[in-house]
Amino acid sequence: MKPPVPLTVLTGFLGAGKTTLLNRLLQDPALAGTAVIINEFGDVGLDHLLVGESEDGIIELSSGCLCCTIRGQLATTLEALLRALDNKRIARLDRVVIETTGLADPAPVLQSVLLHPYLSLRYRLDGVVTVVDAVNAMKTIAAHDEAARQIAVADRIVLTKTDLPAADPAVNDAIRALNPSAPILAAVGDAPTAAQLFDSQPFAIAGKIAAVEDWLAAEAHDHHAHDHDHAHGHDHGARHDVSRHDARIRTFTAIRTTPIGRASLESFLERLARNHSSHLLRVKGLVQTVDDRDRPLVVQAAQTVFHPPERLPAWPSEDHRSRLVLIVIDLPEEAEAAIVASFSSLPSIDHADAETLADNPLAIAGFSGRFAR
Numbered sequence: 001m002k003p004p005v006p007l008t009v010l011t012g013f014l015g016a017g018k019t020t021l022l023n024r025l026l027q028d029p030a031l032a033g034t035a036v037i038i039n040e041f042g043d044v045g046l047d048h049l050l051v052g053e054s055e056d057g058i059i060e061l062s063s064g065c066l067c068c069t070i071r072g073q074l075a076t077t078l079e080a081l082l083r084a085l086d087n088k089r090i091a092r093l094d095r096v097v098i099e100t101t102g103l104a105d106p107a108p109v110l111q112s113v114l115l116h117p118y119l120s121l122r123y124r125l126d127g128v129v130t131v132v133d134a135v136n137a138m139k140t141i142a143a144h145d146e147a148a149r150q151i152a153v154a155d156r157i158v159l160t161k162t163d164l165p166a167a168d169p170a171v172n173d174a175i176r177a178l179n180p181s182a183p184i185l186a187a188v189g190d191a192p193t194a195a196q197l198f199d200s201q202p203f204a205i206a207g208k209i210a211a212v213e214d215w216l217a218a219e220a221h222d223h224h225a226h227d228h229d230h231a232h233g234h235d236h237g238a239r240h241d242v243s244r245h246d247a248r249i250r251t252f253t254a255i256r257t258t259p260i261g262r263a264s265l266e267s268f269l270e271r272l273a274r275n276h277s278s279h280l281l282r283v284k285g286l287v288q289t290v291d292d293r294d295r296p297l298v299v300q301a302a303q304t305v306f307h308p309p310e311r312l313p314a315w316p317s318e319d320h321r322s323r324l325v326l327i328v329i330d331l332p333e334e335a336e337a338a339i340v341a342s343f344s345s346l347p348s349i350d351h352a353d354a355e356t357l358a359d360n361p362l363a364i365a366g367f368s369g370r371f372a373r
């Protein structure tokens with residue numbers, strides 16, 4: 001039998017910086033021959049479009065969460081990769097990286113490989129890399145169990161957003177309380193290399209807090225007892241999701257078919273942040289603006305931190321509609337409908353009032369009110 005293929009799980013809460021890190025790492029020639037499996041919670045996947053310049057080796061698992069309803073799809077995909085390698089349909093498979101959704105509980109993802117009779121022989125769990133956002137982490141750890149678990153199981157931790165003024169210096173201690181041994185590497189400055197993050201010791205429970213063993217054991221029990229059919233306390237999702245996540249968390253997509261004036265977009269985002277800040281977990285989108293229809297803007301927010309939008313050099317797929325994926329908590333349905341309506345019917349005339357917005361005391365933290373050209 002061929003030597004096992006190293007497999008890395010890349011996790012971290014919503015918007016922490018997983019795709020950004022992956023994009024940078026994939027430019028390293030050491031990672032040629034790496035297959036990337038991307039899973040998103042939103043019902044319109046965007047990450048696979050935002051990774052790298054080509055889609056070679058990028059596999060998008062359909063929407064839903066890897067730790068829940070689509071776990072079977074992960075096993076099928078991992079098996080299909082091995083079959084393609086064995087049948088020489090692909091020349092090499094040097095490594096697999098699985099980027100989980102930000103809401104994924106890592107235990108079921110790990111167990112779906114570790115407990116699988118065939119996959120556990122052909123893949124070697126090389127480690128868990130967890131991305132932690134220095135601005136939002138303290139709040140996130142307190143509010144979402146998954147975020148604490150992602151940190152606790154990590155073999156390597158990458159700390160992002162330490163360059164932002166709102167970065168919280170207490171985050172290191174909070175990480176250490178959950179994970180006493182994983183090296184913490186800063187994403188900013190001397191960014192971690194593939195060699196520092198991959199090929200660590202194989203994933204092991206030793207050195208991790210005792211709860212990690214309990215979570216994995218509980219998951220192993222569920223795995224055998226139910227063959228994982230989201231039976232244990234999962235939300236059977238009235239609106240969009242069938243997952244184990246808090247029923248308070250929802251995702252929806254706003255779509256717009258005509259280009260937006262930049263000032264209108266800025267004003268929309270400003271209102272979104274102002275009116276719904278406590279409900280926003282993630283906003284991510286590709287937006288067609290009036291002034292540059294061929295180069296979409298990538299709009300990004302992690303909770304209340306709106307990152308400066310960036311222009312892509314071209315549309316990454318045939319679909320040129322503006323799409324905004326939102327993941328929200330406790331957002332009333334009427335507010336969701338209002339956001340969708342407002343995004344889809346904004347006036348497309350650009351009022352060019354960016355300066356007024358930049359001076360606005362309600363302007364979005366971390367966002368100058370101006371777009372990069």
Ligand SMILES: Nc1nc2c(ncn2[C@@H]2O[C@H](COP(=O)(O)OP(=O)(O)OP(=O)(O)O)[C@@H](O)[C@H]2O)c(=O)[nH]1
Nearest residue numbers: 013014015016017018019020102160161187300307
């Ligand atoms: N200032 C700053 N911004 C960062 C850093 N890392 C990531 N970002 C920004 O954070 C935003 C979200 O980054 P992503 O890489 O898309 O986050 P993600 O974890 O893949 O998000 P999901 O897959 O939706 O959970 C983007 O606008 C990034 O440019 C960092 O170290 N500093």
